[in-house]
Amino acid sequence: xxxxxxxxxxxxxxxxxxxxxxGMSKRFGQNFLMSPGAREKIINLLDASPEAKIWEIGxxxxxxxxxxxxxxxxxxxxxxxxxxxxxxxxxxxSEKGFRIISGDFVKTWKASAQEEGVxxxxxxxxxxxxxxxxxxVLIENNCIPAGMVITVQKEMAxxxxxxxGSKNYSSFSMLCQYxxxxxxxxxxxxxxxxxxxxxxxxxxxxxxxxxxPGVNSELYFRVIRDLFQSRRKQIxxxxxxxxxxxxxxxxxVAMALKLSDISPDDRGENIPVSSIAEFVQYLDS
Ligand code: SAM
Numbered sequence: 001x002x003x004x005x006x007x008x009x010x011x012x013x014x015x016x017x018x019x020x021x022x023g024m025s026k027r028f029g030q031n032f033l034m035s036p037g038a039r040e041k042i043i044n045l046l047d048a049s050p051e052a053k054i055w056e057i058g059x060x061x062x063x064x065x066x067x068x069x070x071x072x073x074x075x076x077x078x079x080x081x082x083x084x085x086x087x088x089x090x091x092x093x094s095e096k097g098f099r100i101i102s103g104d105f106v107k108t109w110k111a112s113a114q115e116e117g118v119x120x121x122x123x124x125x126x127x128x129x130x131x132x133x134x135x136x137v138l139i140e141n142n143c144i145p146a147g148m149v150i151t152v153q154k155e156m157a158x159x160x161x162x163x164x165g166s167k168n169y170s171s172f173s174m175l176c177q178y179x180x181x182x183x184x185x186x187x188x189x190x191x192x193x194x195x196x197x198x199x200x201x202x203x204x205x206x207x208x209x210x211x212x213p214g215v216n217s218e219l220y221f222r223v224i225r226d227l228f229q230s231r232r233k234q235i236x237x238x239x240x241x242x243x244x245x246x247x248x249x250x251x252x253v254a255m256a257l258k259l260s261d262i263s264p265d266d267r268g269e270n271i272p273v274s275s276i277a278e279f280v281q282y283l284d285s
Contacts, residue, residue: 001090007063008036010194016061022083024195029127030081031193033063033151038188038203043067045149045185045205048121055112055145057105057124057134061087064123073097076112076119078105106130106137113143125151128199132156132172139179140221148180148206157184157202164272171228177273178220180206212277216284223280227268235271236264248283256282 002019006012013032017024024030033039042064048054050073059065059077061084068075069092076099079085085102092098101108122145126134131152138144152160155168160176161184162168176182185203190196212220226242227235239245239253257264260279262271 001087003087003091004061004066007039007066008034010034013061013194020083020087022087025081027129028080029058029129029131030060031125031195031197032060033125033188033192034194035188035192038192039064039067041185042123042149042151042203043071045203046121046123047147048072052120053116055109055119055122057122057150058127059088060084060125062091064125065092068123069095069098074116075099076101076116078103078108078112080104104130106133109137109143110141118143119145120147121145122148123150125201128153128156128197135160136172136175139175140217142217144179144208146208149185149203150206151188151201151203154187154200154202157204160204165270169269170231171224171268174224174227174268174273174276175221176206178212178217178224178277179208181209182206211274215277215280219284220277220280223276223283224268227271227276231269232267234265234267235262238268239264244283253283256280 002016004012004016050071052072053074054068054072056064056068056075056077059079065077074097077088078101079088080103085100088100101112158168159170159172161182162173183205185205188201188203190200222243226239226244229238229242240250244253254264256279259282260275262275262279
């Protein structure tokens with residue numbers, strides 16, 4: 001198999017793809033990060049020492065991997081594309097502390113977490129189609145590293161960092177902000193990738209804030225799903241029709257809303273995470 005020597009060269013990547021017979025799949029969001037400055041920035045943002053256990057999601061042909069492997073002692077990468085997996089085996093398979101997990105990260109992460117424990121850091125230039133599923137599965141299963149550095153579509157970064165009352169604030173914002181402080185670290189133009197995607201990407205960092213230790217997370221996840229069942233509906237209607245209303249008497253729900261200072265006539269899009277966390281605690285007590 002022909003291996004890449006210069007990850008900054010589009011013509012070399014093209015020829016490696018061609019000679020090895022690799023197709024590029026839109027479905028798997030395959031765009032390689034060609035900008036050396038952006039790669040360097042992502043590595044620096046990891047802010048981790050060499051002993052840190054690292055997970056990389058979607059290594060592709062190793063644009064990030066070849067840098068990570070030089071610095072970190074333990075690197076596990078998760079890749080879905082079998083051609084790329086064969087490539088990664090050949091290029092990096094003999095390196096100490098390197099593991100490849102093949103398949104869909106959303107399904108494979110759990111066995112790795114059980115075997116290796118939760119990693120210290122997770123990074124990835126995430127495939128656009130599966131980014132929200134990947135982030136959700138980690139949060140909903142409490143697989144929370146001390147830091148994450150990911151690249152996502154700009155619009156997704158806006159949803160993850162949105163404030164209550166803004167048009168981008170959604171149940172996904174409430175899910176991410178429940179666990180993480182999320183910072184926008186800058187956009188990457190389409191031209192930073194090969195092939196160039198139709199969208200702009202944003203690098204974000206996620207650090208757990210530990211603000212809601214006593215909250216029943218499962219109940220919190222159910223409540224935020226209910227709150228955005230229908231975006232324009234009032235909290236009363238969404239909660240009544242959702243899991244909450246079907247499983248908890250309305251008098252209890254109404255009291256918990258009152259105690260946490262949330263009006264049932266308001267909409268989910270206006271309520272901060274801290275108020276929902278408080279509401280869930282009253283609901284659960
Ligand atoms: N990290 C490489 C880079 O920066 O050049 C490639 C990034 S590319 C945007 C996304 C990568 O994720 C591809 O290699 C793709 O095959 C892989 N991928 C897509 N869906 C995946 C999934 N569900 N689980 C694991 N890998 C996935």
